[in-house]
Amino acid sequence: MKQSVLNTIQKHLEGDFALEKPKDLSFGHYATPVAFSLAKIHRKSPILIAEELAQKFAQEDIFTKVDALKGYLNFKLSDDFLDQKTTQAILDENNFAKGKKDQKILLEYVSANPTGPLHIGHARGAVFGDTLYKVGKHLGYDITAEYYVNDAGNQIDLLGLSIYLAGRDKFTDHEVKWPDEFYRGEYIYDLACEAKEHFGSDIYEDENNISVLSTWGKDKMLELIRQNLADANITFDTFVSEKELFSKWEETLKALKEHDAVYEKDGKTWLKSTQKGDEKDRVVVREDGRPTYLAGDIIYHNEKFKRGYDHYINIWGADHHGYIARVKASIDFLGFDSDKLEVILSQMVALLKGGEPYKMSKRAGNFILMSDVVEEVGAEALRFIFLTKKSDTHLEFDVDMLKKEDSSNPIYYIQYAHARINQIFEKSGKTPNQVVQVKLEDLDEDSQNLLFTALLLPEVLEDSFESRQLQKLTDYLKSLSALYHQFYNKHKIVGSKNEDKLLKLSAMVAVSLRTGLKLMGIEAKYKM
RNA sequence: GCGCUCGUGGCUCAAUUGGAUAGAGCAACAGACUUCGGAUCUGUAGGUUAUAGGUUCGACUCCUAUCGAGCGUGCCA
Numbered sequence: 188m189k190q191s192v193l194n195t196i197q198k199h200l201e202g203d204f205a206l207e208k209p210k211d212l213s214f215g216h217y218a219t220p221v222a223f224s225l226a227k228i229h230r231k232s233p234i235l236i237a238e239e240l241a242q243k244f245a246q247e248d249i250f251t252k253v254d255a256l257k258g259y260l261n262f263k264l265s266d267d268f269l270d271q272k273t274t275q276a277i278l279d280e281n282n283f284a285k286g287k288k289d290q291k292i293l294l295e296y297v298s299a300n301p302t303g304p305l306h307i308g309h310a311r312g313a314v315f316g317d318t319l320y321k322v323g324k325h326l327g328y329d330i331t332a333e334y335y336v337n338d339a340g341n342q343i344d345l346l347g348l349s350i351y352l353a354g355r356d357k358f359t360d361h362e363v364k365w366p367d368e369f370y371r372g373e374y375i376y377d378l379a380c381e382a383k384e385h386f387g388s389d390i391y392e393d394e395n396n397i398s399v400l401s402t403w404g405k406d407k408m409l410e411l412i413r414q415n416l417a418d419a420n421i422t423f424d425t426f427v428s429e430k431e432l433f434s435k436w437e438e439t440l441k442a443l444k445e446h447d448a449v450y451e452k453d454g455k456t457w458l459k460s461t462q463k464g465d466e467k468d469r470v471v472v473r474e475d476g477r478p479t480y481l482a483g484d485i486i487y488h489n490e491k492f493k494r495g496y497d498h499y500i501n502i503w504g505a506d507h508h509g510y511i512a513r514v515k516a517s518i519d520f521l522g523f524d525s526d527k528l529e530v531i532l533s534q535m536v537a538l539l540k541g542g543e544p545y546k547m548s549k550r551a552g553n554f555i556l557m558s559d560v561v562e563e564v565g566a567e568a569l570r571f572i573f574l575t576k577k578s579d580t581h582l583e584f585d586v587d588m589l590k591k592e593d594s595s596n597p598i599y600y601i602q603y604a605h606a607r608i609n610q611i612f613e614k615s616g617k618t619p620n621q622v623v624q625v626k627l628e629d630l631d632e633d634s635q636n637l638l639f640t641a642l643l644l645p646e647v648l649e650d651s652f653e654s655r656q657l658q659k660l661t662d663y664l665k666s667l668s669a670l671y672h673q674f675y676n677k678h679k680i681v682g683s684k685n686e687d688k689l690l691k692l693s694a695m696v697a698v699s700l701r702t703g704l705k706l707m708g709i710e711a712k713y714k715m
Numbered sequence: 716g717c718g719c720u721c722g723u724g725g726c727u728c729a730a731u732u733g734g735a736u737a738g739a740g741c742a743a744c745a746g747a748c749u750u751c752g753g754a755u756c757u758g759u760a761g762g763u764u765a766u767a768g769g770u771u772c773g774a775c776u777c778c779u780a781u782c783g784a785g786c787g788u789g790c791c792a
Binding site for chain 1: 717718727734739740773785791
């Protein structure tokens with residue numbers, strides 16, 4: 188819809204201009220402040236320029252009215268144009284708001300260590316990533332969802348050790364000396380029990396078994412993580428193993444050397460990341476020859492870029508922000524364009540319960556499990572709450588609030604609007620297909636506004652995706668629902684002389700609500 | 716100390732990325748079912764956008780400083 192307007196305006200106007208929605212729909216459907224910038228160039232009053240431009244557009248079919256107000260140009264679309272769009276959307280709902288793009292995007296998110304279940308902080312990045320993925324696909328991007336599994340390194344050894352000690356503590360008479368660092372939390376004891384079932388309790392008699400427990404525990408945790416994600420309607424296209432990538436380390440190191448990206452000092456290998464704007468150079472190989480965590484990420488990004496995508500998006504927890512510079516530096520050194528890598532930071536989630544703050548710490552084991560919250564409030568409510576906030580702001584919410592099944596939970600508000608429309612169709616005894624051919628004309632102002640808003644979904648999706656601000660989608664669905672509830676209370680639909688027209692209008696609202704909800708991973712309800 | 720991300724009604728968040736009168740939902744108060752579902756709607760009240768300067772036709776948005784919050788500042792991952 189927006190595209191048609193843009194094309195039409197471009198027939199008469201050269202150069203760039205911004206097309207906006209006016210604050211108040213009574214001004215028109217679209218508006219542009221282009222006269223202000225032209226005023227500078229032509230040294231003329233913006234008000235005069237706007238009036239001249241308005242005359243030129245008056246002839247176009249898709250507008251019924253174009254006028255100039257205080258320097259703004261306001262466009263009003265014709266009934267005929269809106270009706271065509273509506274008919275098309277209802278008849279071909281599956282293709283509504285779909286687009287075509289020729290960009291290949293690799294989207295990486297979650298990538299939590301397989302050393303424990305997902306907590307509520309992971310959930311935010313997971314929901315955000317998955318929704319970005321769904322919206323992007325709908326818009327026609329060739330997009331791949333990837334999970335980078337950190338299955339190499341100290342944390343896996345630590346997992347094995349923690350299970351070993353927990354099992355030793357619980358199932359043997361040995362006294363356990365707890366080290367400074369180990370994973371706490373009940374799940375470790377659960378794993379220890381399971382390992383006993385699987386291997387027998389003798390496993391806790393010999394330290395040499397720790398490595399067995401590491402591998403076994405890691406696989407268990409990865410399985411659990413995938414289940415946690417699936418329960419929230421989240422799936423991935425590919426899982427990439429850090430451990431497997433390490434077979435390419437020599438090759439990658441050689442490439443770094445060829446590009447003069449590293450040097451030796453104090454027996455260690457350093458990345459010259461300061462040259463690319465990082466605060467300091469970073470160690471990639473320790474004195475004892477073991478590569479650091481950064482080395483794994485360098486291999487991973489090298490392989491990623493070799494796969495030849497047009498754009499890369501990583502969704503990281505905000506505590507990883509200091510990491511961006513060094514990863515981008517390595518990408519540059521390896522001869523790729525680091526501008527193609529976009530990092531979206533997902534800010535911390537602070538959870539309250541009955542007003543008391545929860546401090547989350549993965550190591551301490553007192554974190555809130557994603558699965559617990561999903562079980563308590565449902566995946567849909569959780570998804571919705573996360574998507575109503577910008578990913579880069581700190582988020583605070585009370586678990587008790589999420590448990591409520593009333594109007595303070597906005598998802599019910601939207602679902603109710605959708606169910607209401609279904610109810611009205613049942614009452615009327617008609618189906619959307621029976622009214623779709625009615626021409627929407629001579630509508631009153633409320634109906635026109637509602638119709639126009641319902642048709643905005645395609646551009647809302649574009650905007651949400653391009654700006655990576657998915658709260659625009661939830662905001663939109665909330666305001667569309669509000670408009671419908673208002674309309675419903677004000678106008679009688681079934682039995683009115685405009686019944687068919689208003690039914691068609693309602694059907695259009697339902698199409699937008701359903702499509703929007705689906706892309707958020709939420710099933711629209713027909714009855715509540 | 717330095718770096719990153721922020722600071723918007725009592726609370727949780729918006730604001731078309733520099734545009735028109737800063738908007739919603741909770742919470743508070745006052746109303747609306749003989750009418751398609753009241754899980755809804757209508758109204759009232761609540762703001763010097765942390766503070767002080769600056770940039771321009773125009774600033775919540777950009778720049779500078781100050782105050783405050785969270786995170787980072789391992790050869791942990």
